[in-house]
Amino acid sequence: MLQLVFLSHLIMKESIFRFLFIFLCCQIVSTTLSGQNINNLRTEREALLQEIDRTNRLLQSKQTTRETNLQQLNLLTREITIRESFLADIRNEISIIDASLEENQRQINQLENEIESIKTEYARLIQDTYKRRNALDELIFFLSANGFSEAYQRYRLLQEYTRYRQQQAEKLKTSQNLLFALQEDIQIQRLQKEEALKEIENEYTQLSSNRQQKNVLIRNLQREExxxxxxxxxxxxxxxxxxxxxxxxxxxxxxxxxxxxxxxxxxxxxxxxxxxxxxxxxxxxxxxxxxxxxxxxxxxxxxxxxxxxxxxxxxxxxxxxxxxxxxxxxxxxxxxxxxxxxxxxxxxxxxxxxxxxxxxxxxxxxxxxxxxxxxxxxxxxxxxxxxxxxxxxxx
CATH class of the missing domain: 2.70.70.10 (Glucose Permease (Domain IIA))
Structure with a gap:
């Protein structure tokens, strides 16, 4: 009977180990790819910000004449294009964050289910250990064997059973740590999304200001047709x-x-x-x-x-x-x-x-x-x- 129980535990152990291995690999790849994409977008945005800054300096340096009004119009048109690219990058980053949040939440749900399975399995092991807590039970288990070879096999089974119980406890701890790490990732991603949304709001304000300036310049220049x-x-x-x-x-x-x-x-x-x-x-x-x-x-x-x-x-x-x-x-x-x-x-x-x-x-x-x-x-x-x-x- 103990052999059958142990074999069923062993099969469950292999399946749970396989899940955790695949889960960890997917988590590492997913986090790495989304992180790389966001870093690439931020590098591009930094370059766009530098370009916007240089364009602003050029705009501020211009004297107000008919000739420079036309140059300012060209610069403003260029800055509006850059800001639109900047906004597109922020929106892309938010899309990546949203996809990562959705994937992390899916993995959290899956991991929580697996943790419940491990807890149930571990509770069963504790109950089984409690039932065999009497040393006399183990002695009878050995003495009832048909020969030394079978007794030794039973001894090895008990050792494996004890080791398996310890592994289940460690696995439970690892899964809970992984769950905690995922929950932390989600918190960080939510903060990143919040910052990106604030950037969008600021850029829309600047973009609106640029467009108003452009319209004023166009009206002024239209008088000079x-x-x-x-x-x-x-x-x-x-x-x-x-x-x-x-x-x-x-x-x-x-x-x-x-x-x-x-x-x-x-x-x-x-x-x-x-x-x-x-x-x-x-x-x-x-x-x-x-x-x-x-x-x-x-x-x-x-x-x-x-x-x-x-x-x-x-x-x-x-x-x-x-x-x-x-x-x-x-x-x-x-x-x-x-x-x-x-x-x-x-x-x-x-x-x-x-x-x-x-x-x-x-x-x-x-x-x-x-x-x-x-x-x-x-x-x-x-x-x-x-x-x-x-x-x-x-x-």
Whole structure:
């Protein structure tokens, strides 16, 4: 009879051990993955916060004129986009926390059921031990054996039974500790969710303020529609002049060998300035103020936060240093069959024909005397095809 009882206990022991092992593995993997996802989101959010801070400094540094109102509008539009990305990251974090909370609660419910099973089993063991508490019972159990071999087997069974009872007590303690750890995790996750919800509330307030500022700027600029159209026509003519200079150079020059591996660095090129924000993207997009008006950009415009140095994004040869109305001075670098263009420079530190390496100082960005930052116009060409620089620069 004791052998049958012990075998049933042994089977139950194996199943419970298996559950605890699988449960612990799932808990470790689940906690690790959710933690990694949240850490990745927080790293991204930290970068977005730094970008918002730099954009705010640029906004505060601007003088209030018609020209700078348009620049401020571009900066505000950029900041609104960043804040929307920031909010999306927070919402993603909350979704991860909610999923983790749900999984932890499911595991807690399952673990509580298993603990009840262990307690019931352990109580049965204690009752069985109580029934056999008399040493005479154990002696009779040994003496009733058919020979020494069976008596020894019964002795081993009793030893295993005692060890199993101790293991059940330890298992109960381990399960209860695990349950406590899960409950602590849930408390921490609830606090994290509460903090994230507060962040969302704060960001919505800031976003609303940004949108109000943007609307005020748009209304102010709409009163200047005639001036805006004149400015747009002037800028388009200047952009065409720069494009014609580049195309003329392409027609009259041959691809060199310096920096010919440029194509291998797509998505890996350094930025042409150390600090700055893209305020006008590549390609065609609606005018921020004028209705039914499309503006075209052959590159990107980067708003800097000071009299920043401009750097070569890759090894190459200085092909042209030219003055362009509206772009001040432009530097064109050839990298094999590719070209990079750095326009709106105030000072230039290189000369035509000079070989430069990645990171070489080309000069400084032009800025107005009363302004704390300027705008670098940057283009990338593959022969006569314009490319979006964002796809080539390191994120």
């Amino acid at each position: 005639r001036w805006l159209r004149e400015q747009l026509n002037k800028q388009q003519q200047q952009a065409e002049e720069l494009e014609n200079r580049i195309l003329e150079y392409i027609r009259t020059s041959r691809a060199g060998t310096t920096g010919e591996n440029f194509g291998d660095f797509k998505g890996k090129l350094i930025w042409p300035v150390s600090r700055g924000r893209i305020v006008n993207g590549f390609g065609e997009h609606p005018h921020p103020v004028l209705s039914n008006v499309t503006i075209k950009n052959n590159g990107i415009d980067i708003q800097t936060s000071g009299n920043d140095d401009v750097f070569a994004v890759h090894n190459g040869e200085i092909s042209r240093v030219v003055a362009i109305p509206g772009y001040n001075t432009a530097v064109i670098i050839r990298h094999g069959k590719f070209l990079t263009v750095y326009a709106n420079l105030r000072t230039v530190k290189v000369a035509q024909g000079q070989i430069v390496t990645s990171g070489a100082n080309l000069g400084t960005v032009y800025r107005e005397d009363n302004d704390s930052g300027g705008i670098l116009h940057f283009e990338i060409w593959e022969e006569n095809q314009k490319l979006d620089p964002v796809n080539w620069l390191v994120p």
